[in-house]
Amino acid sequence: MIMDDEIYDAYREAGALARKILHQGAGLVKEGASILEMVETTEKMVTDEGAFLAFPLNVSLNEAAAHDTAMPGDERTFARGDLVKVDLGVQIDGYIADTALTVDLGDHGPLVEASRAALDAAIATVRPGITAGDIGAVVQATIEERGYKPVANLTGHGLDRYDLHTRPSIPNVAMNGGAAIEEGMIFAIEPFATTGSGRIGEATRVEIYQQISARPARLPSAKRVLEVARPRRGLPFSRRWVPGDKVEIGLSSLVRAGVLHPFPVLHDVPGSFVSQAEHTLIVTDGGCEVTTR
Template identity: 25%
Template sequence: MSSDDEREEKELDLTSPEVVTKYKSAAEIVNKALQRVIAECKPKAKIVDVCEIGDSFIREQTGNMYKSAKKKIERGVAFPTSISVNNTVCHFSPLATDETVFEEGDIVKIDMGCHIDGFIAIVAHTHALQTGPITGRAADVIAAANTAAEVALRLVKPGKKNKDVTEAIQKVAAAYDCKIVEGVLSHQMKQFVIDANKVILSISNPETRVEEAEFEENEVYAIDIVASTGEGKPKLLDEKQTTIYKRAVDKNYHLKMKASRFIFSEITQKFPLMPFTARALEEKRARLGLFECVNHDLLQPYPVLHEKPGDIVAHIKFTVLLMPNGSDRITSHPLQELQPTKQVDDPEIKAWLALGTKTKKKGGGKKKKGKKGDKVEGSTEAEPMDATNDAETQG
């Protein structure tokens, strides 16, 4: 039995090809789901309908996988599709009764995740509802978030520390005269854990402290960058907008209300570990029951935060595997054409962007053909996003 346990333990790690395959399969599905959602973001379309399209696509695609596996494999939505517009920062995934629609010119942030057997792939992308290049401050803030994400990709590697990344992304945002939004964290991810212990702060300040951590080979991270043309200090305007929650597995409390017990039982059964949306629950009882669950810390809410009206917020998030041959970004989507008003002239930022994401093998010369696995490894080269090319050539 101990050898089985050891095998099980080993399979939780990127050293297992099966685990890497599950991450990449989840990534392929969420990338396609994102593409589908972007296509549905049109003026006058209801935001809730498009969120549902994203979640349904992920459920449908994952449902077709591992059907014949001997052991039941959990799979599906790892983070509900949320679509936050303009000065709304994140987590807007409204209830079915919500009538909010897209308008021409909206700056749309799409955030979503998929998992297979608990191996999670997350992505967030910023898209403008317009034809032609994105210009002005909207282009600045999207370029700031994207370039900061590119820099983070190159600095999240074995031997580097989380504080190195925090300082770098703030410097990038400043180059575009934008702010990195406070309170957004990049997390290490593990099987069934979307927010593991190693954390990268977006902004270092006295109120928010995390333990210094060094990145290690075979770890997985969700790199989460949110930039704003405003102050970067978002506020919760309406608690009723919060619809995304996650079960706090380390907390227990005997709920008093029948509605709360009913909802909590449903959550424990359907969403024991992953974030979920209140839309997926028995909605009549949900609001009342969720309130008591949150009050007693049984659920962790993902609040809908806002910058000031007129501010523009951009969001880029991707999943990166720290493989032995370098960093492998497995989720992303190309940006629209950007024409920012600012240029990246800072030599340090240019040096970061020039860093490779692959680990050079010692010995030089031609790579031997070797084992079958080499070919798969070679396919993990991270493609630079469009706006980074812009940032580098403009600088």
């Protein structure tokens, strides 16, 4: 992608807005507060600013690392002791800022600091000529020296217009090589630190989907799903956003037809805790500019 002034400004504007709203939304995470109300209020902050969500607000608790969001009619509330990952994506004309932080409602301060310190250390290494593997080594070392494990099978990711996951992939563990970092690259670094196994698996619950192909739908419920999905231009959406009944039938039919890709909630082992920190950056000739800080 050629980075002209208009595109650069869109990335910076999306980043500034994402930073502001992430912290405002995280401030709503309080013991006894409704998860649904927190999510919908934060998502509305984005649209009230004249921008758009790059993906549904992710709010993942305790051993859950990613891909959770409020369910339709969600009755869950935040509880004392919860460790809450809040992950927000904002897009302006398709140009994306992706940023996350962890809210501690318990006594998980050192774990929260592990992912945050790993992010800061990783950002400090970014410059043209290093490799993605070099960044992963810094993330892993920073987390492990604090007594925790990095989540090995989650990575940071490149960003492009209306594309949340493109090259380069930024690992959270050391690896040989990986993509060479080049000036003009835009990507998100997102370290996850865990008290658990260091590897996440998929839960059965799915709240987030992405349209990956275009085919006609026969079922009325599937047509309603596509009315929500098509304007997203391939960016993820929440089943909570689809109006009407029999939504699950429509979603299931479109997944079976290869039209939608599901994103199950991702989690470490039960009883563990996972923290996350994330920023989006643009690689410059001598380092990087963090758009979400």
